[in-house]
């Protein structure tokens with residue numbers, strides 16, 4: 378079997394784990410080149426580096442952790458014609474070579490079950506997580522709903538309760554408003570009060586600090602101020618995972634449709650293209666991000682008008698026929714008509730239109746409290 382030499386230059390990734398930058402100034406102002414191939418190289422190197430780092434620093438490396446599985450898969454890929462092959466050919470794999478990978482994966486599932494720690498990122502909504510197969514599998518998870526239905530709130534809640542580090546890429550809402558929403562939920566303070574002028578500076582600081590303390594694992598990338606290239610998202614999410622020595626990381630993209638334009642600009646691609654191509658290109662970048670980091674990406678999608686009229690459905694994401702095919706899951710949020718109940722809650726039906734890791738067509742009834750930016754299961 379021929380083995381092509383792998384790239385010896387250790388990629389654009391910083392070789393030493395650096396502090397995760399939380400400031401929006403970290404954006405590269407120059408458009409960076411992005412290609413699927415460089416993603417693959419970077420991902421493989423990142424995974425190998427995670428392993429080397431653990432060895433170098435004498436950090437016990439959990440043999441059956443998801444990271445070790447990833448590393449063995451990455452090394453396995455490297456030695457089998459390889460993802461690093463300059464022709465980028467898909468490897469052909471002897472099934473016998475998959476035995477140890479499968480056993481390691483099964484052991485990982487058993488260890489997670491015994492420790493009662495989720496095997497991956499969760500939404501924190503118990504019934505919904507069960508439908509997802511216990512956790513969000515790596516890949517694209519589309520969340521779609523009519524305007525103002527709570528897509529951002531749902532994704533922000535998931536990023537808060539994910540158990541593992543999360544990077545929330547916001548292309549629609551500014552960071553201060555997102556922070557207000559996080560404060561409202563974490564401190565159970567009505568959102569309206571946080572900007573009405575009725576709380577003192579000291580109270581505001583206390584509420585904000587409480588929130589920060591509870592959400593140390595969460596970072597926001599402000600893609601409203603500069604485009605967030607796929608490469609930058611990978612770098613930041615990868616560093617976040619390293620910082621927390623975590624096997625998993627969640628990425629949220631809010632929203633695919635708005636991010637797509639910025640991402641195209643960051644990659645120096647034309648943005649004067651039709652929406653269909655723009656969304657499809659963006660979608661393939663999201664697929665690469667998920668594949669390189671082997672992580673779930675919650676991708677918020679706008680609905681097309683027909684979808685809004687019909688209360689959603691599998692093919693109701695705007696601008697692309699590809700979204701539902703690429704996705705691990707498609708979750709539709711539908712608001713019940715009528716006013717909120719006395720507690721300020723409105724009923725939302727969360728329906729799994731597509732689900733690769735469990736039954737499709739199932740739904741969970743949720744209560745959404747807009748003032749507290751909180752979803753609970755009914």
Ligand SMILES: Nc1ncnc2c1ncn2[C@@H]1O[C@H](COP(=O)(O)OP(=O)(O)OP(=O)(O)O)[C@@H](O)[C@H]1O
Pocket residue numbers: 522523524525526527528529530531549568569746747748749
């Ligand atoms: N101060 C508030 N008090 C009560 N409810 C609020 C308040 N601010 C926002 N909300 C609720 O939050 C909902 C918006 O949630 P969210 O922004 O997550 O929706 P979205 O689907 O992401 O919207 P968009 O399509 O604009 O992105 C509003 O429809 C409203 O019901």
Ligand SMILES: [Mg+2]
Pocket residue numbers: 528529530549631
């Ligand atoms: Mg939104």
